Amino acid sequence: MTHSKAEKSTIQKILIPVFALAILLFMVAWLAGVFNEKVSPAINDKTNTTITDSHSTFIITPKEIPFFEPVAASIAAKQATIISSRVLARIEHIDVRASDMVKKGDLLIQLEQSDLQSQMLQAQENVNAMQARYKEAKQNLERSIKLFKEKLISEFELDKNRAAYHTLQAELTAAKQALSQTKTTLSYAQLIAPISGRIVDRFAEPGDTAQPGVKLLSLYNPLSLRVEAQVREQLALTLINGQTIEIELPNMNRIITGKIEEIVPAANTASRSFLVKVHIDYHESLLPGMYARMLIPSGKKSTLVIPTNSVAHVGQLDFVWLKSDGEAQRRFVRLGKEKLGMVTVISGLNSGDEILID
Numbered sequence: 001m002t003h004s005k006a007e008k009s010t011i012q013k014i015l016i017p018v019f020a021l022a023i024l025l026f027m028v029a030w031l032a033g034v035f036n037e038k039v040s041p042a043i044n045d046k047t048n049t050t051i052t053d054s055h056s057t058f059i060i061t062p063k064e065i066p067f068f069e070p071v072a073a074s075i076a077a078k079q080a081t082i083i084s085s086r087v088l089a090r091i092e093h094i095d096v097r098a099s100d101m102v103k104k105g106d107l108l109i110q111l112e113q114s115d116l117q118s119q120m121l122q123a124q125e126n127v128n129a130m131q132a133r134y135k136e137a138k139q140n141l142e143r144s145i146k147l148f149k150e151k152l153i154s155e156f157e158l159d160k161n162r163a164a165y166h167t168l169q170a171e172l173t174a175a176k177q178a179l180s181q182t183k184t185t186l187s188y189a190q191l192i193a194p195i196s197g198r199i200v201d202r203f204a205e206p207g208d209t210a211q212p213g214v215k216l217l218s219l220y221n222p223l224s225l226r227v228e229a230q231v232r233e234q235l236a237l238t239l240i241n242g243q244t245i246e247i248e249l250p251n252m253n254r255i256i257t258g259k260i261e262e263i264v265p266a267a268n269t270a271s272r273s274f275l276v277k278v279h280i281d282y283h284e285s286l287l288p289g290m291y292a293r294m295l296i297p298s299g300k301k302s303t304l305v306i307p308t309n310s311v312a313h314v315g316q317l318d319f320v321w322l323k324s325d326g327e328a329q330r331r332f333v334r335l336g337k338e339k340l341g342m343v344t345v346i347s348g349l350n351s352g353d354e355i356l357i358d
Helices: 002-031 114-149 155-187
Strands: 048-050 056-059 063-077 080-084 089-094 107-111 190-192 197-202 215-220 225-232 244-249 254-263 273-280 291-307 312-314 317-324 327-339 342-347 354-357
Touching: 063 244, 089 215, 107 215, 114 155, 225 254, 225 291, 244 273
Parallel strands: none
Antiparallel strands: 048 327, 056 354, 063 225, 063 291, 080 215, 089 107, 107 190, 197 215, 225 273, 244 254, 244 291, 254 273, 291 342, 312 317, 317 327, 317 354, 327 342
16 A cells, blocks of 8 residues: 555656646647747738729839938027126126026126225215315416406416316216216126027026126026028039028927028138028027038939828838739839828839829
């Protein structure tokens, strides 16, 4: 009895791994398609379709179409300015940050002005003192003229009073000019927006010391954006001011039109190219420095085009139905740009081929 139980245990130990291995092999074979129906290699007749009278056709013929040469360009602002201080002073506060919109005349930065105000008050008091002395000299001159007519003083005394009067008059004028200058200098403590536009970046913080000529803010006018590019010499010489050209914006997947407003009349000696500037209409999504391409006409070339509605798709592949011996054969094609219901054929078709539409 004990011997029989030992034999059963041995058989189970052998059969379980064998059974598991058999199941594993079956699953591998099933996943590999061993049990699927095999189809021998042959031409699939279903790729051909009999053409009926209801099918309309299109005969491919070469067409001369304008050829455009793309030139790398960038978006730039015609009106752009750097805000800097004219005086050495500490920055009290800055009212704007990057991307803020401002209007012409808005206060951007306030500088400390206590020293400048003291200078202005000093100049004002100097003017007041000079006005008092000038008034006295004027009265003395008028009195001297009257006394001289009455022959009570000599001509020497009259000339002396006249000279004092003119001297004080000149000093008063200089004092007023100094006062005007201090008022102008005081106005430099407030940095005002010279144009309406958008703040690009700020390079200082409150508490920093503003130094003359050191940039504090950069500003540009979004309404003045244009496209600039270095165009090779031979192509640039065919362009004229006022000419309309197309601008491609790859990141936005769109094409806009622009008008040439300036061609710099001097070539870049390193690249033998001319700087061309094209005016474009305002687009909210455009920013300075963005990449663009000028599509500049450079002649015509023979190209095959087909109607857009003749193209079918399988996944990411494009194909057309080619008429051949009364039947329609599927022909895969490589296509280019689409325009006005027609699409350019890069490869896959030849001149004279007849394709089905719809």
